[in-house]
Amino acid sequence: MVEFGGRTLHVAPGVYVPRAQTEALARRAASLLPPHGRAVDLCTGAGAVAAHLMTEVPTARVIGIDIDRRAASCASRNGVATAVGDLAEPLRLDAVCDVVTAVAPYVPTGELRLLPADVQRHEPRVAHDGGADGLDLVRRVVAAARRLLRPGGWLLIEVGGDQDEALAPTLATTGFDRVTPWWDEDGDLRGIAARSREGEP
Numbered sequence: 001m002v003e004f005g006g007r008t009l010h011v012a013p014g015v016y017v018p019r020a021q022t023e024a025l026a027r028r029a030a031s032l033l034p035p036h037g038r039a040v041d042l043c044t045g046a047g048a049v050a051a052h053l054m055t056e057v058p059t060a061r062v063i064g065i066d067i068d069r070r071a072a073s074c075a076s077r078n079g080v081a082t083a084v085g086d087l088a089e090p091l092r093l094d095a096v097c098d099v100v101t102a103v104a105p106y107v108p109t110g111e112l113r114l115l116p117a118d119v120q121r122h123e124p125r126v127a128h129d130g131g132a133d134g135l136d137l138v139r140r141v142v143a144a145a146r147r148l149l150r151p152g153g154w155l156l157i158e159v160g161g162d163q164d165e166a167l168a169p170t171l172a173t174t175g176f177d178r179v180t181p182w183w184d185e186d187g188d189l190r191g192i193a194a195r196s197r198e199g200e201p
C-alpha cells in the first residue's frame with residue numbers, strides 16, 4: 001500500500017510505486033479537467049493519477065491504460081477503469097478528451113544503472129527505460145495525446161533534467177502551444193503542461 005494525494009493505493013509487487021513528486025502533476029491535471037469532462041491517463045501504472053482525477057472531479061470519465069497487465073490490474077483494484085495496451089492504441093476517443101496525463105518511462109537507458117538499487121530490483125525496466133535520451137516513449141505520448149485531445153485540451157507529462165528543452169520541438173510540430181514546464185522547490189524540472197492547439201487538424 002502507498003499514500004498518494006491523501007489516499008491509500010494498492011501496489012502489487014513488480015509494479016512501479018507512485019512517487020510523491022507526481023502529486024503536483026495530478027493536482028494540475030485535476031484543475032484542468034472540467035466537470036463531466038473526459039481524461040485518459042497513459043502509462044497509468046497502479047492508477048495513482050487517474051484515481052486522483054476521479055476523486056477530485058467525480059463527474060468526469062477517466063480511463064487508465066498500461067502495457068503491463070500487472071500494473072493494469074492494480075489500477076483496476078484501485079477503482080480505475082483500465083485497459084491493457086500500448087499507449088492510446090486500445091482507445092477510440094479521437095479529439096474528445098479534455099486532459100491526457102502520462103508519467104511514461106523517461107530515464108535515459110544509459111542512466112538506468114544510476115537508479116537506486118531497490119528500484120532496479122523491484123520495479124520493471126519497462127517502467128523506467130525511455131531510450132537513448134529518455135524521450136522515446138514520451139514523444140509517442142505527445143503524438144497519442146494530440147489524437148485524443150479536443151482542441152484546447154491539455155497534456156501533462158512528467159519529465160526531468162533538461163528534457164523540457166529536448167521535447168519543445170516535438171510539442172510545437174505535433175500541434176501544442178502554451179507549453180508550461182514546472183519545477184519543484186529544489187529547482188528540479190518535474191513536468192510539462194501543453195495545450196492542444198485550436199484551429200488546425
Ligand SMILES: C[S@@+](CC[C@H](N)C(=O)[O-])C[C@H]1O[C@@H](n2cnc3c(N)ncnc32)[C@H](O)[C@@H]1O
Pocket residue numbers: 016017018019022042043044045046047048049065066067068071085086087102103104105126127128137
Ligand atoms: C514510471 S511508471 C508510472 C506509473 C504511474 N503513472 C505512476 O505515476 O505511478 C511508467 C508506466 O508506464 C508503463 N508503460 C511502459 N511502456 C508503455 C506503453 N508503451 N504503453 C502503456 N504503458 C506503458 C509501465 O508499465 C509503467 O507502469
